[in-house]
Amino acid sequence: MMSLKSIIKHYCPDFYPLRRFLARVKSWKTNRYRISRTDVLAVERDDSLQEKVVNQAVKKWPEQSKSLSEKVDWLFENAPDYQVREDFDAIRRDMYFCFFAYGFQPDEYLYFELGKKKPDERREYVSDLDRIRYSCQMNDVIACDLLNNKWRTYEKFSKYFHREAVSVVQSEDYAAYEKFVRRHPVFVKKKVNLSRGQGVELVDLENLCSSTGQTTRGYFETLIADGRYILEEKLQQGQELAKINPSSVNTVRCLVFNCRDGVKVKYCFLRVGRDGSFVDNSGAGGIEVGIDIETGRLNTEGFDKLGRRYKQHPNTDVLFQDYCLPEWDNLLALCRELSSQIPSVKYVGWDIAYGVEGWTLIEGNGMAQMTGPQIVWRKGIKAELKRTMSNMDLMF
Numbered sequence: 001m002m003s004l005k006s007i008i009k010h011y012c013p014d015f016y017p018l019r020r021f022l023a024r025v026k027s028w029k030t031n032r033y034r035i036s037r038t039d040v041l042a043v044e045r046d047d048s049l050q051e052k053v054v055n056q057a058v059k060k061w062p063e064q065s066k067s068l069s070e071k072v073d074w075l076f077e078n079a080p081d082y083q084v085r086e087d088f089d090a091i092r093r094d095m096y097f098c099f100f101a102y103g104f105q106p107d108e109y110l111y112f113e114l115g116k117k118k119p120d121e122r123r124e125y126v127s128d129l130d131r132i133r134y135s136c137q138m139n140d141v142i143a144c145d146l147l148n149n150k151w152r153t154y155e156k157f158s159k160y161f162h163r164e165a166v167s168v169v170q171s172e173d174y175a176a177y178e179k180f181v182r183r184h185p186v187f188v189k190k191k192v193n194l195s196r197g198q199g200v201e202l203v204d205l206e207n208l209c210s211s212t213g214q215t216t217r218g219y220f221e222t223l224i225a226d227g228r229y230i231l232e233e234k235l236q237q238g239q240e241l242a243k244i245n246p247s248s249v250n251t252v253r254c255l256v257f258n259c260r261d262g263v264k265v266k267y268c269f270l271r272v273g274r275d276g277s278f279v280d281n282s283g284a285g286g287i288e289v290g291i292d293i294e295t296g297r298l299n300t301e302g303f304d305k306l307g308r309r310y311k312q313h314p315n316t317d318v319l320f321q322d323y324c325l326p327e328w329d330n331l332l333a334l335c336r337e338l339s340s341q342i343p344s345v346k347y348v349g350w351d352i353a354y355g356v357e358g359w360t361l362i363e364g365n366g367m368a369q370m371t372g373p374q375i376v377w378r379k380g381i382k383a384e385l386k387r388t389m390s391n392m393d394l395m396f
Contacts, residue, residue, distance in 0.1 A: 027136035103129025124380030144366035164234035248273025273316035290376035296328025
């Protein structure tokens, strides 16, 4: 059965009112697990009501509550901040309230130190559900499919990748695959439709086949049986970023906005991996560091997914503060050029790496997380984001 989005794309791709309706529907879905504003305000005035309101929400949305419980349990077991706490019931209840009232995920509660903040201070932050709603207002959901599919992104922006890639989806792709792996026996394997570093793996095909007895053809068959993949030539990272951590491809995430008066690069932060890790995102143990957008210098400490801070990289001892990234103006120009080519996608998080040929595109994200700038600069960006959005022609 075709989804509503697929029907619109197939039968009436240029009918803008339907695209706007689709954006509204997707945004509306973010409110499925929100308690009423009346209850939120009541708890904000009298926190003794929090337990009652949270219990009602848990009873109303048991599946969502189960997912929340698993995330909270993981944080309690792994985050250093919670290793010295004993008030777990109160923290859990407040985490649940922050999700059902404002849309914050449990890890955002940790990142943004929401347990120490008053209601007005909490509202200054863009929550995960806020991010989805704002993205729906800024971006044409159908046009965003270009960025949701890594192969389509590669086809559209291939000249900015500076490396070869091949799509592995069906049996007919074998000839292209076989030529690619002959030229690049060490390559990066990615799931076409996953993000946050999920499904990304560095593959040495010759070693893999010799150790498992698998053939080149056999490996291809396992790929098409498992899903849709894109294989990319391994990027040769430039020394300036490899110095910080050589095992991972370290990237700059740039949050870029297509406004009425031009493309604006508003926030940039560096994402670096840890020793032995190929990917750099925080979900895989990576560290995020703020960047001065005017100069390209790192201007904060580093932060990881467990809320730990780093003045220097824990494996290479490179100091973060004031480390200067190369050819910064070229990176900003690249981001503006990329976003200018998809004007109906007004908000994109571009991941850019530094290779031997300069800055190169890794991927684009049409509903990019907004946690990064709020973590590294220790402040909410909701007011700034709304000012930026006021300078756009929004979907609704």
